[in-house]
Each structure stands twice: as structure tokens, then as C-alpha cells.
Amino acid sequence: MTSGSQEDAPPRAAVGETIIGAGVLVLAIVMFWQAMSIPVSPLYAKVGPTVVPLMTAAALGLLGVLLLIDAWQGGWQTEEEKSATPDRAALLWILAGLVLNVVLIGPAGFTIASTILFVCVARGFGSKAIVRDALIGAAFALVAYFGFATTLGINIGSGLLETTIERLIGVEGS
Amino acid sequence: MDAFSQLLNGFAVALTPMNLLWCLVGTTLGTAIGVLPGLGPALTIALLLPITFKVESTAAFILFAGIYYGAMYGGSTTSILLNTPGESATIVTALEGHKMARNGRAGAALATAAIGSFVAGMIGTLGITFLAPVVVDWALKFGPADYFSLMVFAFVTVSAVLGSSAVRGLAALFFGIWLGLIGVDLQTGQARFTFGLPELLDGINVIVVAVGLFAVGETLYVASRYRFGKDEIIPLSGSLWMTLEEWKRSWKPWLRGAAIGFPIGAMPAGGAEIPTFLSYYVEKKLSSKPQEFGKGAIEGVAGPEAANNASAAGVLVPMLTLGLPTSATAAIMLSAFQSYGINPGPLLLQSQPQLVWGLIASLFIGNVMLLVLNLPLIAIWVKLLQIPAPLLYAGILVFATIGTYGITQSPVDLILLYLIGGIGYLMRRYDFPAAPVIIGMILGPLAEQNFRQAMTISAGDWTVFFTRPLSATILALAALALFGPKLYQLAMRPKPDHVPGDA
Numbered sequence: 001m002t003s004g005s006q007e008d009a010p011p012r013a014a015v016g017e018t019i020i021g022a023g024v025l026v027l028a029i030v031m032f033w034q035a036m037s038i039p040v041s042p043l044y045a046k047v048g049p050t051v052v053p054l055m056t057a058a059a060l061g062l063l064g065v066l067l068l069i070d071a072w073q074g075g076w077q078t079e080e081e082k083s084a085t086p087d088r089a090a091l092l093w094i095l096a097g098l099v100l101n102v103v104l105i106g107p108a109g110f111t112i113a114s115t116i117l118f119v120c121v122a123r124g125f126g127s128k129a130i131v132r133d134a135l136i137g138a139a140f141a142l143v144a145y146f147g148f149a150t151t152l153g154i155n156i157g158s159g160l161l162e163t164t165i166e167r168l169i170g171v172e173g174s
Numbered sequence: 175m176d177a178f179s180q181l182l183n184g185f186a187v188a189l190t191p192m193n194l195l196w197c198l199v200g201t202t203l204g205t206a207i208g209v210l211p212g213l214g215p216a217l218t219i220a221l222l223l224p225i226t227f228k229v230e231s232t233a234a235f236i237l238f239a240g241i242y243y244g245a246m247y248g249g250s251t252t253s254i255l256l257n258t259p260g261e262s263a264t265i266v267t268a269l270e271g272h273k274m275a276r277n278g279r280a281g282a283a284l285a286t287a288a289i290g291s292f293v294a295g296m297i298g299t300l301g302i303t304f305l306a307p308v309v310v311d312w313a314l315k316f317g318p319a320d321y322f323s324l325m326v327f328a329f330v331t332v333s334a335v336l337g338s339s340a341v342r343g344l345a346a347l348f349f350g351i352w353l354g355l356i357g358v359d360l361q362t363g364q365a366r367f368t369f370g371l372p373e374l375l376d377g378i379n380v381i382v383v384a385v386g387l388f389a390v391g392e393t394l395y396v397a398s399r400y401r402f403g404k405d406e407i408i409p410l411s412g413s414l415w416m417t418l419e420e421w422k423r424s425w426k427p428w429l430r431g432a433a434i435g436f437p438i439g440a441m442p443a444g445g446a447e448i449p450t451f452l453s454y455y456v457e458k459k460l461s462s463k464p465q466e467f468g469k470g471a472i473e474g475v476a477g478p479e480a481a482n483n484a485s486a487a488g489v490l491v492p493m494l495t496l497g498l499p500t501s502a503t504a505a506i507m508l509s510a511f512q513s514y515g516i517n518p519g520p521l522l523l524q525s526q527p528q529l530v531w532g533l534i535a536s537l538f539i540g541n542v543m544l545l546v547l548n549l550p551l552i553a554i555w556v557k558l559l560q561i562p563a564p565l566l567y568a569g570i571l572v573f574a575t576i577g578t579y580g581i582t583q584s585p586v587d588l589i590l591l592y593l594i595g596g597i598g599y600l601m602r603r604y605d606f607p608a609a610p611v612i613i614g615m616i617l618g619p620l621a622e623q624n625f626r627q628a629m630t631i632s633a634g635d636w637t638v639f640f641t642r643p644l645s646a647t648i649l650a651l652a653a654l655a656l657f658g659p660k661l662y663q664l665a666m667r668p669k670p671d672h673v674p675g676d677a
Contacts, residue, residue: 020604024345031352034367041362047629049359052622053366056351063345076339077604086398086603094397094571098390098592101575102585114575118568124397125564133568140569144576 014075014082021071025064031057093124111161114141177307184531188539193236197536200237201543204244208251209555211258212392212570215245216502216612220384221577223506226513232529234514236536238507239490243295243540246486247548250287250479251555254280255408264482266450270467270474275408277470285416286424286472287479288548293425294432294480295541298487301436302494302534306523309495313520318627319638321496323648324442325621328498330652331443333610340656342606350614351621353378361626373586380509382578383615384502386591387608389574391598393567398599400563407559414549424476427457431480439488442498443655446485453481487537494518494530497620502609505616 035053070076097120104113118137119130127133145162187193207213219238226234249264254271267287274283316324333343356367357377368374416424434456435449457477458467467474492498497518499505511518516526523530548555578591601608632638640646 017604020600024349027349027352031367034369038359038364038366040364047626047634049362049364049366052618052625053352053355056348056355056618060345060348060352063341063348066341067345070341076342081603081605084399087401090397090400091394094394097571098595102588102592105575105579105588106585110576110579114572117575118572121393121397121568121571122564125400125567127562127564133564136565137568137572141572144573148576148580 013072017071017075021067028061090124111141184535187532188535196233196236200240201244204241205248208245208248217388231514240540247544254283266454266478273470278411280411281414286476290428290476290480291483292545293428294484297432298484299537310520318624319645322624323645327652337607346606347610347614350611351618354615354618385574386594387598390595394599395602427473427477428480431477432484435481435484436488439485440491442492449481449485450478453477502612505613
């Protein structure tokens with residue numbers, strides 16, 4: 001496809017796309033290695049559990065190579081997408097919220113972990129009203145908690161806050 | 175007509191008070207999530223999958239179908255008033271609809287979208303009623319090899335033909351197939367790709383993947399771009415009553431849109447974008463006022479909206495008759511069938527007539543409900559658009575967490591959710607489509623099952639896929655769909671001019 005572009009300077013390899021292509025290729029290699037380690041009974045030798053995994057790994061490997069070639073020819077992102085640097089601060093706030101959520105959901109319970117997640121995400125989107133966000137987040141989390149617990153019969157990580165409320169309103173926590 | 179009497183039985187199922195209530199909840203919820211940017215039917219149905227453990231199957235599918243149809247209606251509201259298409263299928267609606275809103279004719283644009291959706295939804299549902307039994311008759315002749323080839327065809331069209339790049343679409347697809355392979359192989363009991371983690375033996379839950387891609391990944395992407403642009407909501411303006419001229423200019427595009435959308439949706443290839451674009455160009459060609467296109471032509475809203483809803487109805491045909499989902503939402507509905515132990519396929523109409531015909535009847539009822547919800551009550555939905563983005567996306571992530579943590583109460587699922595969310599962010603940033611991941615994950619294991627059955631029947635002979643006429647034809651079509659466009663390009667341009675980068 002680029003046979004007519006000899007006059008131009010060779011297109012610069014796109015860094016982001018190269019990483020993506022390499023990632024796909026690495027995944028394919030890991031898949032291949034994992035698929036080879038699946039034990040196969042001779043009974044199923046022809047259509048055993050490894051045939052489709054190996055085919056998937058091979059296909060993904062080929063696609064990874066094609067992506068790398070694309071990346072080295074200048075990448076595929078549109079100019080608009082390329083020129084926009086992602087808002088790192090926003091991403092970091094959300095990441096912090098997600099990590100805190102995983103860490104806290106067990107020990108502190110769903111509502112507290114969710115409120116912290118809510119505040120962090122809202123902060124990532126530029127909200128400065130932390131107290132307001134915390135109140136809305138807590139209310140939202142409680143409604144969601146009891147909504148899920150009663151309608152779907154799922155008990156999601158009850159902590160101190162949930163048990164207290166359940167006691168107050170006289171609902172038996174499981 | 176046999177289909178007709180079956181449909182009457184279906185109405186008897188769908189018109190029970192409880193099922194009407196489920197339909198109302200579904201359509202209301204569907205409209206809401208369709209209106210809200212960042213939420214879609216695939217994500218919503220995934221979050222509600224646990225309901226399949228509590229509610230009987232007919233009720234659950236009436237709920238899901240209401241959400242599915244409702245999101246199509248709600249999405250047009252966002253496109254028209256916000257110019258941010260909530261769904262890829264409503265991009266075209268935004269082209270003319272948003273211009274109309276800017277010209278003070280938001281009311282007429284919303285009305286023609288809603289009524290067009292209704293007309294096309296009714297035609298499309300009628301299409302399901304009469305087409306489904308026909309497809310079933312035909313599909314009963316399919317053997318495992320034919321099924322496998324049909325799935326390959328769907329894989330190719332869904333990932334390689336419909337998106338912007340075949341390579342990226344297929345990479346997303348095979349990533350999804352790999353996710354689907356993780357866990358114990360049901361035929362031999364061998365653990366595959368579990369990396370020694372006992373949590374992965376049961377496989378990765380589709381809820382985790384759908385929510386990770388559509389909620390976490392999407393939120394991260396929107397956050398990374400958020401400060402660069404703020405959306406402006408156009409207030410509701412103009413009468414919701416269309417003028418006589420607007421009616422005259424709308425009714426033909428509605429019918430043409432439905433005629434374009436349903437057959438394309440019903441093909442095992444799927445895709446809602448192509449019919450909407452096609453309808454747009456047809457209307458532009460046929461319009462007596464083509465100069466209005468690009469400035470707010472009502473035909474450009476009426477046609478594509480109708481095409482969108484008719485194709486959404488069409489997608490249900492291969493899903494119900496062949497067990498072949500061609501959109502992310504249909505794939506998640508298929509996993510709901512699996513969670514009831516039901517295998518959609520040609521036998522579904524016979525083994526579960528209550529479910530199938532009750533579902534189809536509820537689609538008719540849901541369309542009527544949606545017309546009411548989306549015209550007289552439109553002002554309520556417009557209010558939803560005023561939820562500030564920080565609160566909306568914070569809420570989405572909290573909900574995503576509940577939906578995932580609720581499945582097993584295991585932090586492993588949460589970590590997996592966030593990892594897949596990170597991958598979803600990268601996919602979004604580097605223009606990989608997300609739907610093939612979900613379709614590959616659900617359909618991949620089924621394709622493998624058919625592949626192994628076909629190979630067992632043929633005693634390990636690979637040529638079985640090419641010697642059976644039906645299977646060979648489908649595979650040839652798949653190859654044509656995959657390589658055809660490239661070959662056509664090469665043939666048309668023996669001496670290519672300067673082609674910068676990748677198309």
C-alpha cells in the first residue's frame with residue numbers, strides 16, 4: 001500500500017501502536033506456551049483440547065505481526081487522536097479510586113469503599129465539591145446495596161455501615 | 175398461519191400483569207440508559223444477568239428485550255440534543271437531528287425519530303414473527319460443520335467487515351475467543367489458560383468482561399479526554415407535533431428505513447451501522463430537497479432511525495433461530511439463555527414456545543410503551559442529560575463494582591474487572607472495536623464445540639468443512655467478505671497513487 005511513497009521521508013514508527021502490536025504478539029506467545037502445556041490424552045489426539053487454543057494463538061500472533069508492520073509504517077491513529085495527550089491527572093485519580101476500592105471493599109465494606117471510589121472518579125472528572133460528592137456517593141451506594149441485596153438476593157460486602165443500618169431498620173443481615 | 179396462532183399464544187403470556195410490569199421496567203430502564211451517555215444495553219443487561227438466578231426465563235427475557243429496544247429509542251434523544259451519539263448506530267441520527275435541534279426544531283426531530291422507531295420496530299418485530307419459523311426450517315438441516323462455518327462467517331463480518339480495520343477487529347475477536355477458552359474444557363476436563371489460579375477454573379464471567387470494557391474502559395477513556403471539550407445540551411424546542419409537511423416527508427423514509435434495516439440485521443452478519451448509513455444515503459438521493467441535507471433534513475433523521483430499530487429487531491432472528499449473536503447485546507442475551515440451561519438454536523421455537531413467542535409478543539407491547547415513553551414523556555428524559563458528568567461516571571463505576579463484586583464477592587473478580595477496563599481503555603484509544611471481544615467470548619466456545627463435533631464425525635478429516643456444500647459455500651462467502659474489499663481495491667487501482675498510512 002505504500003509503494004508510491006518513496007519520495008516522502010519514510011514514515012516514523014508510531015510508539016504507542018508499536019507497544020500495542022508487541023503486546024498482542026507477546027500475548028500470542030504466552031498463549032502458545034500455555035496451550036502447549038495442556039496435557040492431551042491420546043484418545044482425543046486429533047481434536048483435543050489444544051487444537052482451538054493453538055489456532056487462536058497462531059491467529060493472534062499473525063495479527064500481532066500485522067499490527068507491528070502497521071505501527072512501523074506510521075501507525076493507524078487519526079491525527080486528532082494522536083495530538084491529544086490523555087489527561088494523566090484524571091486517569092490517576094480514577095486509578096487511585098479503583099485501587100482503594102479493591103483494597104477496602106473487604107475490610108471496610110461496600111458502602112465505604114464505593115463512596116471513596118465515587119469521590120475519586122468525580123474528582124477525576126474535575127469536581128471539587130468533595131463533601132457533596134461523598135454524600136451523594138454514600139447515598140447512591142446505600143441505595144444500590146439494598147437494591148441489589150433485596151431484588152437480586154446478592155449480599156455484596158457488608159461492612160460496619162451496612163450492618164448498623166440493617167440493625168437500625170430491623171432487617172436481618174445474612 | 176401457524177406463526178399467527180403462536181403469536182396469539184405469545185400475547186397471552188406477555189399480557190399477564192407481571193410480564194407487562196417487566197416489560198414496562200425494561201423499556202423505562204432501556205430508555206434511561208439509552209439517553210445517558212456512557213451506558214448502553216450490553217452493559218446494562220450484563221449487570222442484570224444475576225437476575226436469571228431469581229426470575230423465570232420468560233420474565234427475564236421480556237426485561238432484557240425491553241432494555242434492548244428502549245436503548246435504541248433513548249439513544250436518538252441524546253444524538254439529537256447532545257450531538258454525542260450514545261450508540262454507534264445513532265451516529266447518523268446526530269448528523270441531521272442535531273442540526274434540526276440547533277434550528278429550533280428539536281421537537282420535530284425527536285418526534286420523527288420516536289415515531290419512525292415505532293413504525294420500524296413494529297415492522298421488524300412482524301418480520302421476526304414470520305421469518306423466524308422459516309429460518310428454523312432451514313437451519314434444522316445444519317450439521318456441526320455447517321454451524322462452525324456459519325460462526326466463522328459471523329466472526330469475519332462482525333469483526334473484519336463492519337469496523338474500520340480488519341486487523342484490529344480480528345485481534346479483538348481472537349482476544350475474546352481466548353477469554354472464552356479460559357477455564358476447564360468441558361469435553362476433557364483439562365484446565366486451559368488458568369495460570370494455576372483456581373478462580374479461573376470456571377472461566378471468566380462475561381459480566382466481568384462486558385462491564386470492564388463498556389463501563390471501566392469507557393469511563394477511563396472519557397476521563398482522559400474530558401477537559402478537552404464540553405458538550406452543550408440543546409434545550410427542547412419546537413412543537414412535538416409534526417406539521418403536515420413533516421409527516422409527508424417522514425413516512426416514506428420510515429418505511430424505506432425499515433426495509434433496509436431489517437434484512438441487514440437479520441443476516442448472520444449483523445451490524446447496525448451499515449443500514450443507518452445506507453438509509454441516510456438513500457434518503458439523500460431520493461429527497462426532493464437534497465440541499466437541506468447537512469443543514470437539518472428531517473428525512474435524514476426519519477430514515478436512519480427507522481433502519482436502526484428495524485435492524486435491532488432483525489438481529490434477534492439469527493440469535494433466536496441459530497443461536498448466533500451478531501452484536502454485543504445479543505451475545506450477552508445468549509449467555510443469559512445459557513445461564514438458564516437453554517441452548518438457542520433451531521429447536522428453541524419448539525422446546526420453549528412460551529418463552530420465544532411471549533418474548534416476541536412483548537416486543538410489540540414494548541414498542542407501544544416506548545412510543546408513549548418517548549413522546550409525551552420526553553421532557554423527563556431530557557432532564558437525565560443534565561446529570562453532571564463527574565456524578566454520572568462516578569455512579570457508573572460504583573455500579574460496575576457492585577455488579578461484579580456481587581457475583582462471587584471475590585476481589586479477584588474486581589482486579590480482573592479493572593485489568594480488562596485498562597485493556598478496554600487502550601482498545602478505545604487505539605481504535606479496536608469492543609463488540610468482537612464479547613461476541614468471540616460467547617460464540618468462541620460454541621464454535622469450538624461444533625468444530626470438534628464435526629471433526630469427530632469425520633474421524634479427524636479436516637476437509638469436512640470444504641466438502642459439505644453448505645459449509646463450503648458459507649466459508650467461501652466468509653473468505654470473500656474478508657479478502658474481497660482488499661482484492662477489489664487492488665484490482666481497481668493497478669497503479670496506486672500516494673496512499674498515506676492505513677485505510
